[in-house]
Amino acid sequence: MxxxxxxxxxxxxIFLGFELINKVPSTLxxxxxxxxxxISGITLVGAILSSGGDSSSITIxxxxxxxxxxxxxxxxxxxxxxxxxxxxxxx
Amino acid sequence: MxxxxxxxxxxxxxxxxxxxxxxxxxxxxxxxPDTAQRGNFVSSLGMLLAVVVTLLSKEIVSFQxxxxxxxxxxxxGAIAALRIKMTSMPELVALLNGFxxxxxxxxxxxxxxxxxxxxxxxxxxxxxxxxxxGVTFSGSLxxxxxxxxxxxxxxxxxxxxxxxxxxxILLLLLLLFQFCSRIFxxxxxxxxxxxxxxxxxxxxxxxxxxxGILLAIPIGxxxxxxxIALLNSYSGLAxxxxxxxIGNNVLIVAGSLVGASGLILTNIMxxxxxxxxxxxxxxxFGATDSSxxxxxxxxQGDVKPINIxxxxxxxxxxxxxxxxxxxGMAVSQAQHSVRELGELLQDNGCExxxxxxxxxxxxxxxxxxxxxxxxxxxxxxxxxxxxxxxxDTIDVCIVIGANDVVNPDAREDESSPIYGMPVIEVDRxxxxxxxxxxxxxxxxxxxxxxxxxxxxxxxFGDAKESVSGLVSEFKS
Numbered sequence: 001m002x003x004x005x006x007x008x009x010x011x012x013x014i015f016l017g018f019e020l021i022n023k024v025p026s027t028l029x030x031x032x033x034x035x036x037x038x039i040s041g042i043t044l045v046g047a048i049l050s051s052g053g054d055s056s057s058i059t060i061x062x063x064x065x066x067x068x069x070x071x072x073x074x075x076x077x078x079x080x081x082x083x084x085x086x087x088x089x090x091x
Numbered sequence: 092m093x094x095x096x097x098x099x100x101x102x103x104x105x106x107x108x109x110x111x112x113x114x115x116x117x118x119x120x121x122x123x124p125d126t127a128q129r130g131n132f133v134s135s136l137g138m139l140l141a142v143v144v145t146l147l148s149k150e151i152v153s154f155q156x157x158x159x160x161x162x163x164x165x166x167x168g169a170i171a172a173l174r175i176k177m178t179s180m181p182e183l184v185a186l187l188n189g190f191x192x193x194x195x196x197x198x199x200x201x202x203x204x205x206x207x208x209x210x211x212x213x214x215x216x217x218x219x220x221x222x223x224x225g226v227t228f229s230g231s232l233x234x235x236x237x238x239x240x241x242x243x244x245x246x247x248x249x250x251x252x253x254x255x256x257x258x259x260i261l262l263l264l265l266l267l268f269q270f271c272s273r274i275f276x277x278x279x280x281x282x283x284x285x286x287x288x289x290x291x292x293x294x295x296x297x298x299x300x301x302x303g304i305l306l307a308i309p310i311g312x313x314x315x316x317x318x319i320a321l322l323n324s325y326s327g328l329a330x331x332x333x334x335x336x337i338g339n340n341v342l343i344v345a346g347s348l349v350g351a352s353g354l355i356l357t358n359i360m361x362x363x364x365x366x367x368x369x370x371x372x373x374x375x376f377g378a379t380d381s382s383x384x385x386x387x388x389x390x391q392g393d394v395k396p397i398n399i400x401x402x403x404x405x406x407x408x409x410x411x412x413x414x415x416x417x418x419g420m421a422v423s424q425a426q427h428s429v430r431e432l433g434e435l436l437q438d439n440g441c442e443x444x445x446x447x448x449x450x451x452x453x454x455x456x457x458x459x460x461x462x463x464x465x466x467x468x469x470x471x472x473x474x475x476x477x478x479x480x481x482x483d484t485i486d487v488c489i490v491i492g493a494n495d496v497v498n499p500d501a502r503e504d505e506s507s508p509i510y511g512m513p514v515i516e517v518d519r520x521x522x523x524x525x526x527x528x529x530x531x532x533x534x535x536x537x538x539x540x541x542x543x544x545x546x547x548x549x550x551f552g553d554a555k556e557s558v559s560g561l562v563s564e565f566k567s
Contacts, residue, residue, distance in 0.1 A: 013344045017351025024122040027469045029456030036352045042345040043195045043330040045145045046337045050201035052151035059205040066197035067160025069190040076168030078135045085128040087463040
């Protein structure tokens with residue numbers, strides 16, 4: 001049953017995503033992409049759970065590398081998006 | 092007492108829901124120029140919330156490795172984000188996509204080793220997260236290599252490539268089936284008793300990395316915007332699959348939002364080239380020199396070069412100018428000189444607009460980022476469908492390092508490989524200046540009949556030097 005709930009959430013959020021970003025001006029294509037990319041770093045949540053959990057050393061090792069890469073993705077993604085958006089001005 | 096309340100699963104899950112809401116609002120706001128910066132901030136708050144409540148979770152018993160990863164990764168990410176040059180943005184985006192994918196792959200692998208009870212759903216999720224994550228990672232690395240010119244940007248094709256790609260996909264599916272069903276054919280057929288999930292996982296990782304490479308190498312430079320947008324989508328889907336692995340809704344919501352937005356961008360890019368995604372992925376566009384068969388005999392007429400002094404005289408008299416930038420502007424980093432020229436023209440009483448084709452450059456929105464960096468106001472940037480109807484009223488079009496996106500063959504020559512692609516119809520303007528290094532054809536080896544038109548003048552040389560030359564003519 002839990003599986004069905006997860007699938008339900010998946011299908012609804014895909015539709016939501018298509019509705020949400022349907023009309024985006026081309027000016028914002030790059031920031032939208034890098035901002036979305038930062039969001040995909042949400043896998044950091046899973047990485048933290050593996051890295052700090054009470055489990056085998058291989059899980060912890062893999063989890064720690066995952067935490068490293070995901071935080072790089074998250075921090076780098078948000079900062080670079082912000083840096084770009086600061087430049088987008090109407091004068 | 093308070094800590095216990097915070098560690099409560101209900102609290103954590105409610106926070107995840109709130110984080111998802113912040114992501115949704117953030118993305119919504121990111122799609123409009125006035126709210127984009129706040130949107131990015133809102134979405135980063137969502138991320139912070141999700142990470143903090145996860146750290147509070149009871150499942151976490153030690154923090155040293157988490158902190159190591161968080162601080163190390165965060166620091167590298169921050170340094171890269173703050174120091175990167177705007178012209179290198181496509182490479183950075185490609186690399187970040189790849190790291191997201193790799194992280195999802197590792198989360199899935201870590202979960203396999205932590206799995207206590209075998210469970211079909213978890214195995215399917217691990218398998219799929221591994222495949223998408225692996226393809227995203229190696230595909231992004233290849234894209235990074237091509238964009239940063241560590242690797243040649245040309246499409247790389249070899250005989251039997253499609254067959255090999257198909258074979259790898261087939262093997263992956265077979266392996267995925269074995270992985271989930273735990274029926275290992277090799278064990279049954281050959282008695283390899285060492286084959287278990289862990290070995291199968293390693294094989295799965297190796298094959299998906301190979302698939303990512305095979306999918307990315309046939310993509311040529313000008314098709315990069317499509318593949319970057321697609322890899323962006325994959326990085327979201329990988330996170331989404333990782334969400335199924337650990338049974339976490341916030342990963343599924345956030346991942347599928349990214350997956351959807353990446354697909355929308357991919358679709359916009361394909362439409363802008365009038366090609367299907369399959370054609371972009373597998374045709375290896377531009378690998379064959381199509382001009383040698385159809386182009387040379389057909390293109391007639393003389394190329395009319397012009398020098399800076401004469402161009403200045405024409406520009407000085409113009410009352411409307413349209414600037415059309417392309418990848419060449421990025422290569423010669425001419426954006427600042429271009430902005431200066433635009434301002435001088437405006438001071439001269441001329442109306443200046445910039446026409447940006449969606450696939451100009453190496454990633455979606457590449458030209459917009461460069462012009463924004465050079466301080467060009469975004470309301471003077473126009474899209475092809477807005478400027479084409481009024482093209483006849485424009486005095487001068489200045490094409491800076493763009494080629495295929497202004498090629499009139501897309502409208503006139505049915506035999507051209509890019510026939511049907513929506514282009515910026517610069518040849519309808521009264522005069523066209525084409526700033527170009529030499530007469531070498533564009534990425535696809537497609538001849539551009541624009542260069543031979545009656546109203547076209549070629550201004551040969553480095554784009555930045557030519558534009559700077561015009562700027563100093565205006566100033567003197």
